[in-house]
Amino acid sequence: MASTPPSRQKLTLPAGGRRLLLHSCCAPCSGEVMEAIIASDIEFAIFFYNPNIHPRAEYDLRKASNIAFAAKHGIPFIDADYDVAAWYARARGLEHEPERGIRCSMCFDMRFERTALHAHEHGFDVISSSLGISRLKRMDQVNASGVRAASHYPGLTYWTWNWRKQGGADRMVDISKREGFYMQEYCGCAYSLRDTNADREAKGRPRIVIGHPHRPDAPPSSSS
Numbered sequence: 001m002a003s004t005p006p007s008r009q010k011l012t013l014p015a016g017g018r019r020l021l022l023h024s025c026c027a028p029c030s031g032e033v034m035e036a037i038i039a040s041d042i043e044f045a046i047f048f049y050n051p052n053i054h055p056r057a058e059y060d061l062r063k064a065s066n067i068a069f070a071a072k073h074g075i076p077f078i079d080a081d082y083d084v085a086a087w088y089a090r091a092r093g094l095e096h097e098p099e100r101g102i103r104c105s106m107c108f109d110m111r112f113e114r115t116a117l118h119a120h121e122h123g124f125d126v127i128s129s130s131l132g133i134s135r136l137k138r139m140d141q142v143n144a145s146g147v148r149a150a151s152h153y154p155g156l157t158y159w160t161w162n163w164r165k166q167g168g169a170d171r172m173v174d175i176s177k178r179e180g181f182y183m184q185e186y187c188g189c190a191y192s193l194r195d196t197n198a199d200r201e202a203k204g205r206p207r208i209v210i211g212h213p214h215r216p217d218a219p220p221s222s223s224s
């Protein structure tokens with residue numbers, strides 16, 4: 001007999017916060033996070049700043065899917081554009097680091113620093129990110145970067161809520177299928193694309209094709 005998924009908990013922002021700026025890495029990860037926040041009547045906006053995503057065609061596909069879902073719910077979407085030269089400058093020397101290593105800490109730091117700056121300049125008192133919902137990410141690593149970024153601004157808090165809890169990780173997959181989101185097959189940067197393709201080749205699997213058609217039976221395999 002199928003088990004009943006746990007019902008959603010009504011969430012409140014930490015530290016008495018009133019407005020949330022949610023960094024979003026992609027639609028599959030942020031779909032469940034957005035629905036949890038909407039169900040909790042929390043005022044928020046989406047901040048899309050992901051200069052790590054390579055190539056540009058992949059970046060555009062991920063962003064378009066995220067924009068469409070935000071528009072469907074009437075949630076403001078802030079497009080911080082494709083600051084790719086700055087990302088490569090910070091990644092120099094880290095090209096061969098493994099996923100979940102120091103290159104990823106740099107990547108989170110860069111994206112959350114920009115999120116925190118925008119929050120500070122536009123009256124948001126809490127920031128968070130959809131990055132932590134993916135089981136392929138180290139939540140402690142994501143949270144450490146978020147807390148570090150928020151600490152530069154008095155009155156700004158990084159919300160370390162575990163979005164995977166209480167059925168969140170399963171709903172993330174269900175929502176992605178229901179909405180027909182574009183499903184990425186690697187984390188995001190050129191190095192993760194290279195390494196994922198090498199792993200697939202070693203296993204006799206075909207290389208990733210950017211912009212492959214959505215497969216409704218496939219869960220998101222990673223997140224940016």
Ligand code: SF4
Pocket residue numbers: 052053099100103104105107108187188189190191192223224
């Ligand atoms: S593997 Fe993912 S998190 Fe790590 S640097 Fe590349 S895009 Fe960023």
